[in-house]
Amino acid sequence: MPSFQLGERLRGWRERRALSQMALALQAEVSTRHLSFVETGRAQPGRELILRLAEELEIPLRERNVLLAAAGFAPVFEQRPFEHPSFDPVRAIIDVTLARHRPFPAFVIDRHWNVVRSNGGVPAMYEGIDASLLQAPTNVVRLMLHPLGMAPRVQRLAAWRSHFVVQMRRQFDLTGDPGLGALLREALAWPGGMAPLDESTGGPAMTLDIDTSIGRLSFISAITVFGSPVDVTLQEIALEVMHPADAFTERVVRAAAKEREARSDCQGKAAGNARK
Template identity: 50%
Template sequence: MNTLNHPVGALLRQWRQRRRLSQLDLACEADISTRHLSFVETGRAQPSRDMLLHLAERLDIPLRERNRLLTAAGYAPLYSQHGLDDPALAAARAAIEQLLKAHEPYPALTIDRQWNLLAANAAVAPFLVGLPAELLGPPLNVLRVSLHPDGLAPRIVNLAQWRAYLLMRLQHDIGRSGDPQLLALQEELLGYPAPAERVEAVAESVLMPLQFRTERGVLSLISTITVFGTPNDVTLAELALETFFPADAASAQLLRALAAEG
């Protein structure tokens, strides 16, 4: 979004429509009059800084976009944005490094809002062996590496299911953020060859694993996603730590063996 071409009222309307809310819905949630909200969206009323932040909270607008709303209305941005290597984020960076290291010998990685790899533990490296340099970046995009026909896709046994899962997560991120770069990434991924088999629900498992083919056998992994609680920095709000666990005893043993081999 270019705030120079999108006055604050138009930006608010875009976010309201993205959340599939009517003016009445948002006015009720924000405890303001529909008339006042209409005036804000059409530019007939100038919202206060507090009102903008109140509406942004009701609309669950990401911190990056809240700053853009404030700037479009003539206010200073509220939320800081530091690089991950900035001293201000030293405590958060140390927490990430500790979590990644502690999760070994199981894979764990940290990604930004566009699925670019920021950090990974040593257990991730064996999965990337043999991939072409152009896919490894920088930046290494986790979705591109996972679904590209020259990337990890040929090694994923349940590619149809895993592809559908990743595309669903990407669509969720697009809906929440409206990021045009994520839209471009989605278009790119949808252009990759898709598996011929149909995607069907797996009733016999409570979690869908990632089944990954290695020279030593098939790894079956499940994953969890961790984010920072109550972040007030744009960078921290957009970070996600994904940790993979073995789904069975054989996979746990294989991961330990891979780690021992270095």
């Protein structure tokens, strides 16, 4: 990427953040003149300046590596697979959280809303979903909003569709990720309408209410991200846990889990007796 293209890319991020050259120059402690020269390709920025500008512009780590490489510098932020040994402490935290949250759903998603890890909670939520949507990588947006997914059983679907669309647009604005843009366009093509988030549940947060074979279940979600990431993969994952929003959901989900466990124990004993 020549200097001019590098400068154009930096200018694009500045405009995406709605910052003037003067405002960014003040934040990054660089002269407006020099920043102008960088953006027009008349000046080649050093490694430190690229990282400082990227920090002020909140550019994702993945894109910071691209900018550094374009300027002839080695990437600073590693991008290791989630199963890499260096992620052992992170995976341990995640696995403990997933296990402790059973029998309620919890999962890890990546930047494209694909499920990276799951605790398999509440299988009844996924009954009747088309098999194609359950193939890896399973995508949360498709599971929730696709007409062959959970959508027909989700209450206030239009409000939830609006919620997902707003979230994806915000992420796309922040990252410029073409994969997110493609997923957003795909979601907008599905039926379901759009509606503002309503307050019909009477609670402080909108609940996910979905009809299942064990009854209408209601959940409130909490999302966790890891602070101060220096690895691309870690920056791009989030942990979502779904908590029961009412006593009925708490009761029937726990009862269904106990029933599955009892059936599994019986099947295990039967298989053991058959081998004797």
